[in-house]
Amino acid sequence: MTAVVNDAGTSLDASSFTALLIEERGDRLAVRLHRPEVRNAIDQAIVDELHAVCAHLERTPKVLILSGTPGEPASGTKAIFASGADIAQLRGRRQDDALAGINSGVFDRIAKLPMPVIAALDGFALGGGAELAYAADFRIGTPGLRMGNPETGLGIMAAAGATWRLRELVGEPLAKEILLGGRTLTGQECLSAGLITELVEPGHLLDAAHALADRVARQDTLAVRLTKTVFHSPREVHPLIDNLAQGILFESAAKFDRMQQFLDRKKQS
Known part of the structure; x- marks a missing residue:
């Protein structure tokens, strides 16, 4: 499960990975639970390898696409994102393991990555999944x-962020x-509730995720990173943090270049 070298020549070394499949491009990293x-x-191997993914993306910010095992209609194999934590490991965990936040720690790290994270979901996404x-x-x-x-x-209880x-x-x-009631949502119910933003057929799922990554990639990277940071900041730091972030962007070369390009296109139309 080796990494694919990106355009910049810097790639995640996934040669020792056993639980994740990695595909890396210049502006994104696609990770498949395997x-x-x-x-x-989700066992300790997945957690450890996700931490390695996060360390790489913290150093080299890119969009992250998370997916699971696709279904294979010909063989009758059903798609699965993640069925939850590994019960065989979970049953043996005790109080100290809970306090260590094994899953919550890596999920929080994923949520705080500099660039957006896209989850492409098919089949069961239960519990920790x-x-x-x-x-x-x-x-x-x-x-x-x-x-x-x-x-x-x-x-x-669901202690890795769900509450x-x-x-x-x-x-x-x-x-x-x-x-509290153990309700499981269908894909359509997830869409109606706003839990997912798109509902697509399985064969188009990764294409839709990459299309969304393409839209993100067309934006200015620094503007996206700062917007994500400000979006997730506590209410009490607004509007100060908004103004500080905007001040940084107002001085960026991309702001002048992109606005000039907009004005040039407007003149030509």
């Missing part, structure tokens, strides 16, 4: 998507149905 034998259950998707900036799904948090049925990210995404009533 433990199909256990329905992409759903919480990984909640940490993304964008979620695109298929009609076959099934998303939810069944943790309370296993005697635990607050999900409420922010869909509102308190629906979040409580999912977290």
